[in-house]
Amino acid sequence: MRAFLIRGPRDGAVVDVDPPVVGPGQVVVEVARVGLCGTDVELFAGTMPYLRSGAQTAPMIPGHEWVGTVCSVGAGVDPAWRGQRVTGDTMLGCGRCDRCRTGRHHVCDDRHEIGIRGNWPGALAERLLVPATALRALPDSVDDTAGALVEPGGCALRAVEAAHLGAGATACVFGPGTLGMLAAQFLVARGVTVDVVGVEPVGLELAGKLGAARVWLVDELPDHRYDAVIDTSNASTVPQLALRHVEPTGRLVLVGVAESPSLADLRDAVLADVTVVGILAASAGLDATIAEYAGGTVRTRPLVGATVGLRQVAEVLDGRRPAGAGPGPKILVDPREDYLG
Secondary structure, eight states: OEEEEEEEETEEEEEEEEOOOOOEEEEEEEEEEEEOOHHHHHHTOOOHHHHOOOOOOOSOOOOOOEEEEEEOOOOTTTTTTTTOOOEESEEEOOOOSHHTTTOGGOOOOOEEEEBTTTTOOOBBBBEEEEEEGGEEEOOOOOOOHHTTTTTHHHHHHHHHHTTOOOOOOOOEEOSSSSHHHHHHHHHHTTEEEEEEEEHHHHHHHHHHTOOEEEEEGGGGGGGGGGGEEOOOOTTTTHHHHHHEEEEEEEEEEEEOOOOOOOOOOOHHHHHHHEEEEEEEOOOOGGHHHHHHHHHHHHHHHHGGGEEGGGGGGHHHHOOOOOOOOOOOEEEEEOOOOOTTO
C-alpha cells in the first residue's frame, strides 16, 4: 500500500510499504481522511520531544486524526465491526498497569500513540491497524470531515470541561487554531461568553463568525479578567500572559504545547487562588465529542481550509499552505488520492 513516510528531519515521501496484517483483537481500517496537526509538523521537522527521548524514531508513518471504514477484523473481534465507519483513540495503553486499569491509559508509561509514539504506524496511509478496543463507531450524521476532527474535538472538549463553566460565565481562548475554534464553539453552546485571542486577523475573523463575542490580536488584548482561560496555542509566552487574565479563584487550562519550555510565575496562581489544569489527549472526551458533533453543537466544515492528496503532505508539513485554501486552520488528507485541488 502507499503511505507517507518520514525518513528524517524534513525528509518525507510517499512510498510503497507492506499493508498491515490484522492480529487477534485488532482491525484494519481503510482510511478516508486524516487531519494534519502541529504534532505532525514537529515530527516532520525533527523537533518533537519524543524524537529526542527515543520514544519515537524514524522512519515513521504519522497521522493520528483519522476516519475510515473497518475492512478486516482479527480473532476475538466482533465481526459486526466489518464495514463500520469509525474513528479511534490515539492512546494505546499496555492494559496491565494501574493507570490503564483505572481508566488513565492515556498516561500509561508503556503506551503507544498511533502515528506519534512507540512507532505504531499512523493513518497517513491507505490502511491503518488499530486495536478493536480503541474504535469508536460513527453515526451517519457525523461525516468524514467531522470524523477526522473527533480527536482534536476530544482534546478541546476535555479542556472546556476542565474549565468548569456554566451559562453566563466568561472565558478567553488563546489560539484560533483547530483546538481553539472547537473549544470556543463548545463553550458558546454552554452559554459562555467567549473571547478569542490570536496573532492573525484571518483566524480571528473566522472565530467571530463561529460565535466568539469578541476577538483580539494578542498585542491589543485589554487588561480584563475571565472566569477561565484556555491556552490552545503553541507559543511559550502565552501561559504567563493567560495567567494574568484569569479571575481570582478561576481556572487556567493548558492544552497547547510549545516547542520550547513555557514559563509562568506560579506565584501569580497561588496569590490569586487560581486552579491550573493540564490536558493531554482526547481519550476521555471521544464519545462525548461524537455525540456533540452528531447533535450539531459545533460546525466542523468551516475549520477545514483544504483537503489534499498524499503527495501534497510534505509541502503542508513544511509550512506551505495549499493554493486556494480557505480560512479554516485544518488541512485534511485523503490518502486514497495523490493530488487534490
